[in-house]
Amino acid sequence: MAHILWCPTDFWFVPPGRSPRTPTGRFGRVNAVSTADAGNATPAATGADHPTAQSWAYAELFVEESQAAVDAREAARSFGATPVGRGAATTLTVLARAIGARAVVEVGSGAGVSGLALFAGMAPDGVLTSVDIEPEHQNAARQAFTAVDIPARRFRLIAGAALTVLPKLSDGAYDLVLIDADKLEYVEYLEQALRLLRSGGLLVIDNTLWHNKTADPANTDDETESIRTTLTAIKENESLVSTLLPTGDGLLVSVKL
Numbered sequence: 001m002a003h004i005l006w007c008p009t010d011f012w013f014v015p016p017g018r019s020p021r022t023p024t025g026r027f028g029r030v031n032a033v034s035t036a037d038a039g040n041a042t043p044a045a046t047g048a049d050h051p052t053a054q055s056w057a058y059a060e061l062f063v064e065e066s067q068a069a070v071d072a073r074e075a076a077r078s079f080g081a082t083p084v085g086r087g088a089a090t091t092l093t094v095l096a097r098a099i100g101a102r103a104v105v106e107v108g109s110g111a112g113v114s115g116l117a118l119f120a121g122m123a124p125d126g127v128l129t130s131v132d133i134e135p136e137h138q139n140a141a142r143q144a145f146t147a148v149d150i151p152a153r154r155f156r157l158i159a160g161a162a163l164t165v166l167p168k169l170s171d172g173a174y175d176l177v178l179i180d181a182d183k184l185e186y187v188e189y190l191e192q193a194l195r196l197l198r199s200g201g202l203l204v205i206d207n208t209l210w211h212n213k214t215a216d217p218a219n220t221d222d223e224t225e226s227i228r229t230t231l232t233a234i235k236e237n238e239s240l241v242s243t244l245l246p247t248g249d250g251l252l253v254s255v256k257l
């Protein structure tokens, strides 16, 4: 059974195993999985106690979210474009700031929550190229960016299918690529991202834990399998240095060598 944690700005889905009343398992059923990928995520194996649901929520909410982001989340909810979680958003800001990102590609604009987070970290003259198949979502993203006075010259909102648009973008020209669109196309997005990123650039992929399904071998639906295939390709790619952060719904971060 899942739980909902309420906080002043958001509702948090607490998956099975993260019950606020019985905070026993960080990854729920993953602890019982013995596949090489899931590993035995015991404290001894991971070198740390698993955070309780309370600690997890504390970390997710650690950095305050701007009113613009709160408003964008509300807009996203109205048309079902699930935004990145708060922890993932702040991670995007930190990553963009850490590398002084000037050129960023986002696959899946949604209502602009991740875009706002990226802008918060990008260089003052940085440009976000954001692709989404739904013009309505991009209108909401545009409103979100305009509401915080981001000049129109700093974002290129391209309406279209990612696999049509991405091949038209330049090789090695981008500092950071965020993937957050159709899970069934993650492998193809990865291929495009590797082409688009400069050496030293960052690949970031949201939803890599996919509602606790990725690590649970009992789940073999197409989206979960697509995410697993993508993660395996990343692990096997010697030109990437990677980590899978358990923030939000799982945020994969890689540096392209």
Ligand SMILES: C[S@@+](CC[C@H](N)C(=O)[O-])C[C@H]1O[C@@H](n2cnc3c(N)ncnc32)[C@H](O)[C@@H]1O
Residues within 6 Å of the ligand: 076, 081, 082, 083, 084, 107, 108, 109, 110, 111, 112, 113, 114, 115, 131, 132, 133, 134, 137, 160, 161, 162, 163, 180, 181, 182, 185
């Ligand atoms: C999870 S939402 C993105 C949320 C956004 N990153 C944020 O944090 O606000 C996924 C978005 O991907 C878009 N999308 C789905 N399939 C797509 C495709 N094939 N090409 C481009 N965009 C797509 C959807 O319209 C939706 O807005």
